[in-house]
């Protein structure tokens with residue numbers, strides 16, 4: 001932000017924001033307030049009872065300041081009157097009753113204040129929890145390809161950061177309403193005395209409001225524009241100090257490199273922010289002085305009216321008290337208004353995230369959704385399939401046509417980056433083809449319900465997740481509905497050879513695995529792989545896909561895994577991705593892909609006899625063993 005950027009200039013002109021976009025105008029800032037009704041609806045839905053209770057207490061509390069000031073006025077006037085009476089005629093009881101009343105009101109106001117704070121905190125906690133749940137639910141509905149878009153990630157990040165700060169916004173909006181009501185009560189008293197005092201009040205307070213609101217917009221722009229960098233800062237913080245990365249950070253001596261990058265980014269942000277907060281403090285002090293001048297001008301006026309005998313001492317305290325109170329309230333309301341407007345700007349990100357819609361969804365009209373074939377009759381047909389990742393220049397797959405027959409075991413072979421995993425992701429409809437189509441039993445895959453399709457498919461990816469969960473649950477994630485079915489979990493463990501891994505764990509199936517949590521035991525790469533393989537056996541899937549499932553297994557385990565796999569998937573369709581030809585040759589047919597293009601397909605013997613790419617790769621690997 002340029003140093004010459006004065007406060008008043010941005011009110012009229014659009015200045016570039018730190019992220020290069022023009023600064024928000026006052027109108028844009030106000031228009032963000034349109035998000036508030038939807039926000040209040042969300043709060044109401046969180047707990048109507050708590051929301052209602054909160055509003056009722058606030059309403060009551062709003063009336064108390066004017067009541068207390070009025071009782072104060074009565075007390076003072078009574079005291080002055082008493083002091084003018086002869087000593088023997090002085091009756092203290094009425095004054096003491098008034099003092100007792102004021103005391104009662106003070107205690108009541110305090111109790112109400114605590115009640116409001118309590119309900120705010122309960123409602124805020126519930127709201128934050130429900131927002132986090134909604135966020136997770138919505139993220140789960142979105143497409144994989146949306147997660148690979150950095151603009152999406154920025155939105156997700158901002159929405160996630162805001163679930164907690166939105167509870168502050170909730171209190172602010174409710175306090176705003178409460179203070180408005182209090183102001184209304186006080187304004188009646190002040191206007192009755194002299195309406196000009198109200199005008200004086202506005203003159204004293206409005207500049208401070210404009211200043212606050214300007215700096216709030218600046219700070220939103222700064223934070224918003226810095227989302228990618230703040231994401232990188234989080235990433236660096238995590239990479240520099242986490243169990244997952246500690247090994248390589250140490251071996252490669254990366255901590256200096258990571259810290260330098262962190263320092264550069266964080267210093268840059270600090271300097272930009274410092275500039276802003278210093279100017280904010282300077283202008284803030286100036287506007288506070290303007291406000292104080294307005295208050296003292298009014299005070300002098302009220303005092304002079306008292307001296308001239310036009311108002312009583314009690315009225316003097318009532319008016320001075322009302323004016324001071326109203327100045328505080330108005331300042332609070334106005335500066336809170338800009339905080340609320342700022343919060344509403346952030347809300348925009350929150351709602352924007354929820355407006356993102358997945359594309360891979362079930363057809364709206366239930367009649368057009370095709371029931372999934374049980375069993376699959378013909379299999380999957382790739383028709384001229386092409387796929388390009390979001391923002392990628394080059395095609396990951398192109399012009400791919402072949403048939404995956406029902407009950408067939410198909411192996412995919414190709415060099416790194418050839419497109420094997422991409423093909424599998426298209427089968428599971430994690431993405432839809434960019435061109436061409438995939439048919440299942442003669443119908444486009446898009447005609448089936450994606451949820452049903454995924455139920456019928458069991459995929460173990462090469463980068464499977466190492467869930468920090470007990471061993472049994474780590475297997476059960478393959479079919480989480482069966483997490484209570486111990487015999488089934490144990491059977492899957494036997495089938496994937498994970499049973500011998502679990503037998504060695506001190507806690508058996510209950511043993512927490514992974515290092516993140518207390519008492520967790522880590523496993524070797526191959527041991528993790530056996531657990532992950534077990535997830536495939538937890539499913540009753542018609543199509544099983546194993547993407548390099550044995551890369552970390554020793555030769556004997558690999559042989560055994562595949563013997564079992566063949567037996568256990570009798571009659572089922574399966575796709576295997578492997579770089580080991582000893583595994584690949586067990587498949588009925590092998591599809592060779594090169595640079596995303598179909599190369600050849602056939603059985604091991606056929607392809608060897610053909611003497612093409614497969615034969616070349618096979619001989620290359622075989623030569624390595626000689």
Ligand SMILES: Nc1ncnc2c1ncn2[C@@H]1O[C@H](COP(=O)(O)OP(=O)(O)OP(=O)(O)O)[C@@H](O)[C@H]1O
Pocket residue numbers: 148389390392396414415416417418419420421422423
């Ligand atoms: N999420 C992604 N976004 C952009 N490009 C991607 C993405 N995933 C893969 N690619 C690119 O698509 C191409 C095919 O990748 P794919 O993962 O399908 O290869 P693969 O044959 O499975 O490789 P490997 O044997 O290394 O696992 C590669 O050029 C890769 O860089």
